[in-house]
Amino acid sequence: MIISKPAIAGTVESSDALVSVEPGDGKIELTLTSSVMNQYGRQIRETVMETLKRLDVDSVKINVVDKGALDCTLKARVECAVFRSCDASEKDIPWGGVIQ
Amino acid sequence: MKNYVGRDIPDFLLVNGKEVYQGKNYMDGKYLKKASPCTRRFEKPQESKIVPTLADALRQCGAKSGMTFSFHHHLRDGDFVVNMVMKAAIEELGLDNLTIAASSLGAAHDPIADYIEQGKVVGIQTSGIRGRMGEVVSAGKLKTPAIIRSHGGRPRAIEGGEVHIDIAFIAAPTSDCVGNCRGIGGKSNCGSMGYAMTDAKYADHVVVVTDCLVDFPNMPASVEAIDVDAVVMVDSIGNPKKIASAAARISQNPRDLMMAENVAKVIASTPYFKDGFSFQTGVGGPSLAANLFLEKYMDERNIKMGWAIGGICGPMVELLKKGKVGKVIDVQDFDLDAVNSINRTPNHFEMSASQYANPANKGAFVNKLDFVVLAALEIDTGFNVNVLTGSDGVLRGAPGGHPDTAAGSKCCIIVTPLTRGRMATVCEHVVTVTTPGDCVDVLVTDYGIAVNPLRPDLIECLDNAGIPHVSIEWLKDKAYSLVGRPDELQWEDKVVAVLEARDGTILDVVRKIKPFTLE
Numbered sequence: 372m373i374i375s376k377p378a379i380a381g382t383v384e385s386s387d388a389l390v391s392v393e394p395g396d397g398k399i400e401l402t403l404t405s406s407v408m409n410q411y412g413r414q415i416r417e418t419v420m421e422t423l424k425r426l427d428v429d430s431v432k433i434n435v436v437d438k439g440a441l442d443c444t445l446k447a448r449v450e451c452a453v454f455r456s457c458d459a460s461e462k463d464i465p466w467g468g469v470i471q
Numbered sequence: 472m473k474n475y476v477g478r479d480i481p482d483f484l485l486v487n488g489k490e491v492y493q494g495k496n497y498m499d500g501k502y503l504k505k506a507s508p509c510t511r512r513f514e515k516p517q518e519s520k521i522v523p524t525l526a527d528a529l530r531q532c533g534a535k536s537g538m539t540f541s542f543h544h545h546l547r548d549g550d551f552v553v554n555m556v557m558k559a560a561i562e563e564l565g566l567d568n569l570t571i572a573a574s575s576l577g578a579a580h581d582p583i584a585d586y587i588e589q590g591k592v593v594g595i596q597t598s599g600i601r602g603r604m605g606e607v608v609s610a611g612k613l614k615t616p617a618i619i620r621s622h623g624g625r626p627r628a629i630e631g632g633e634v635h636i637d638i639a640f641i642a643a644p645t646s647d648c649v650g651n652c653r654g655i656g657g658k659s660n661c662g663s664m665g666y667a668m669t670d671a672k673y674a675d676h677v678v679v680v681t682d683c684l685v686d687f688p689n690m691p692a693s694v695e696a697i698d699v700d701a702v703v704m705v706d707s708i709g710n711p712k713k714i715a716s717a718a719a720r721i722s723q724n725p726r727d728l729m730m731a732e733n734v735a736k737v738i739a740s741t742p743y744f745k746d747g748f749s750f751q752t753g754v755g756g757p758s759l760a761a762n763l764f765l766e767k768y769m770d771e772r773n774i775k776m777g778w779a780i781g782g783i784c785g786p787m788v789e790l791l792k793k794g795k796v797g798k799v800i801d802v803q804d805f806d807l808d809a810v811n812s813i814n815r816t817p818n819h820f821e822m823s824a825s826q827y828a829n830p831a832n833k834g835a836f837v838n839k840l841d842f843v844v845l846a847a848l849e850i851d852t853g854f855n856v857n858v859l860t861g862s863d864g865v866l867r868g869a870p871g872g873h874p875d876t877a878a879g880s881k882c883c884i885i886v887t888p889l890t891r892g893r894m895a896t897v898c899e900h901v902v903t904v905t906t907p908g909d910c911v912d913v914l915v916t917d918y919g920i921a922v923n924p925l926r927p928d929l930i931e932c933l934d935n936a937g938i939p940h941v942s943i944e945w946l947k948d949k950a951y952s953l954v955g956r957p958d959e960l961q962w963e964d965k966v967v968a969v970l971e972a973r974d975g976t977i978l979d980v981v982r983k984i985k986p987f988t989l990e
Contacts, residue, residue, distance in 0.1 A: 386892045403989065407862055407894065408863070408987050409862065409958070409960055409961075410862050410863075410958050411893055411954075411955065411957060413958060414955050414958070439891075439892030441893060442955065
């Protein structure tokens with residue numbers, strides 16, 4: 372998917388994450404802050420990267436402010452931010468397809 | 472050298488008779504030579520001990536660089552006294568190389584972090600360490616490792632001379648002109664002054680700091696004028712709103728209530744639950760809510776609680792007033808209901824920290840305790856509990872009376888949700904051991920109950936009562952399946968804090984955390 376405009380999903384409530392994306396310049400640029408950085412920082416990065424790969428996103432500036440979200444929450448927030456950035460979040464979301 | 476709970480204690484700490492933790496009751500029967508302070512005679516009758524300022528009091532007590540000042544934490548997060556005294560000592564008298572020996576320290580004491588960074592404060596001995604002070608100590612900026620002790624370990628160390636207090640500062644809600652202090656009757660009331668009592672008896676000098684001077688004699692006194700050198704009157708010793716909260720509310724969170732109900736069920740299944748039983752609970756959500764469900768079982772079986780101890784709050788005072796508990800003995804008060812009740816409600820008494828929890832005296836209250844219900848930041852598969860360091864390895868908690876009540880009680884129940892956000896509360900290895908697993912008996916979580924295999928008798932009790940339970944390994948696996956297995960924290964070699972077991976042996980150390988990078 373092509374990130375065509377800035378978009379945002381999530382909150383900074385405890386156990387959630389705030390994910391914002393904007394068009395990139397040919398690569399994935401991730402900035403990550405997390406309340407559980409020392410113990411889960413690497414796993415969060417992995418989850419975000421896997422989700423972007425699944426959505427076929429290879430050019431994006433993505434900022435994740437994590438407040439101890441579980442993997443399922445992280446995935447959902449990344450998916451939502453990406454779909455919003457393509458104006459694809461209103462209808463025809465591929466449930467069971469690329470959105471697992 | 473590895474200790475009883477598998478923690479590696481560096482050799483440089485094992486000097487002057489210091490040993491590693493060897494299991495509970497290891498020091499039983501040994502003899503202790505008590506320290507004696509060097510105090511000044513006030514033979515000539517004095518009308519008053521009031522001096523104009525803290526600086527004057529410090530000078531009168533011969534304050535100099537390198538000394539140890541002690542404080543107590545009954546004013547909790549509302550305390551002004553620690554900061555006021557340290558400011559006078561450092562900025563007015565120009566002292567340095569100072570050690571703070573406090574019963575606990577909190578976010579109210581953030582300014583002390585600056586004195587640590589400037590090298591003016593070089594030692595910290597406390598139960599709690601939080602806020603900016605926790606951060607700078609964790610970053611290795613304190614010159615000597617902080618020493619963390621339980622509420623019972625502290626009076627043991629003071630009485631045994633491991634901590635020599637040069638000047639004790641007593642934050643007194645009321646005092647008379649010669650230093651008889653009480654925790655009530657003023658404008659910044661805290662109720663019990665139990666943690667200050669040992670300090671007053673074992674310090675060379677004692678300075679009372681108060682914001683409410685009352686007529687002589689202020690009786691019954693928690694700290695007595697016979698131990699006091701000087702009295703300083705200040706505008707305010709603390710912020711009353713942060714000293715005692717409004718009535719501690721019992722949680723309405725259904726998860727907390729479910730766990731609390733299970734705690735009460737476990738208690739009611741044991742042979743210790745009989746008329747006259749004794750009890751202590753923490754003030755966390757599920758621990759406090761356990762009171763409510765316990766009352767139901769007490770009514771059903773027509774039994775009463777003999778006595779309760781601890782940090783006291785409203786719900787326990789309520790039980791006392793209803794006649795469902797015989798006596799409440801109180802080392803600290805958490806809310807206004809408790810503050811307003813101590814020494815007023817019949818059978819609500821004050822006690823010292825030594826009387827409460829000291830393992831080296833001839834029998835503290837905790838030794839007669841049937842049940843204690845406590846919380847945990849983390850508990851591992853060896854039932855070791857951490858209530859001190861966060862998941863990032865930074866100091867932000869306090870053992871308090873946790874290790875003392877766990878060791879003394881017949882049945883120690885830890886109640887905690889299985890996960891908090893993404894943190895697995897039940898884990899493979901806690902970051903820091905603050906209460907050793909050989910003192911913990913039952914774990915109640917929202918996903919199940921586990922009993923320490925060291926207590927087959929309690930396993931039988933639960934089975935007989937039809938209370939389902941699982942292994943603690945099962946709970947740990949369940950937690951990791953929800954949140955993922957955490958990466959190990961990365962430490963440097965430098966020891967920033969030493970965690971003393973209540974008996975004075977070394978239970979664990981906290982090292983400097985390595986700055987985290989994703990790469």
